[in-house]
């Protein structure tokens with residue numbers, strides 16, 4: 001079960017790193033950003049149908065989500081059963097005890113926040129069922145993001161969820177490497193550092209674009225006519 005959590009967690013980690021990097025295309029402007037999203041949908045066409053790679057990725061992520069959340073729940077239920085109604089007779093002392101309790105709690109609640117966030121995120125930016133800040137349009141990811149992050153509370157939803165992601169990754173990277181046998185006495189400081197850099201790096205890279213949008217750094221999206229002409233010029 002722990003191995004399954006570790007492997008599915010690593011797949012997620014690669015996905016979020018790739019996604020965070022992809023979001024940086026926002027700095028290249030509206031057409032470049034939308035073109036990147038368009039390119040991902042057209043990848044391997046005509047070997048695969050339109051959006052084929054995207055659907056494979058969605059299925060892989062869904063399977064990983066079920067494996068990750070399912071094994072987390074199973075391990076939690078098993079621990080609870082094993083412990084019965086008794087609380088621990090002997091508690092670990094001091095910092096160790098609090099550190100492990102804190103990590104466990106943030107993993108559990110962080111996991112729940114992340115699940116809710118993913119549902120919100122997909123309804124907002126993929127299916128466009130929730131459209132705070134304006135009229136969203138399929139295929140115009142730059143514009144949808146621009147209008148969404150005009151609102152401070154949308155920014156806050158992302159900031160809180162990314163704090164949860166960051167804490168989850170921080171503990172998760174550590175925990176996965178331990179499960180897979182990489183943690184030995186002399187590697188501990190290096191692994192602590194890797195887990196910290198990956199987690200907080202992800203937070204910074206993900207939040208930079210929404211934060212700059214909120215503070216008005218990026219230009220507003222083009223009008224439909226301007227956009228149609230610019231998109232046609234790059235074959236979108």
Ligand code: HEM
Nearest residue numbers: 016019023037058121122125126141145158165206207210
């Ligand atoms: C500031 C943070 C984030 C921003 C601004 C952001 C933005 C976006 C946008 C605009 C899309 C749609 C792209 C398109 O139209 O093609 C998208 C898709 C997606 N995002 Fe994010 N994202 C963020 C964080 C995350 C995180 C932390 C996760 C996962 C834990 C995530 C998971 C996904 C998934 C799974 C999709 C694809 C959904 C699909 O097409 O099926 N995103 N994101």
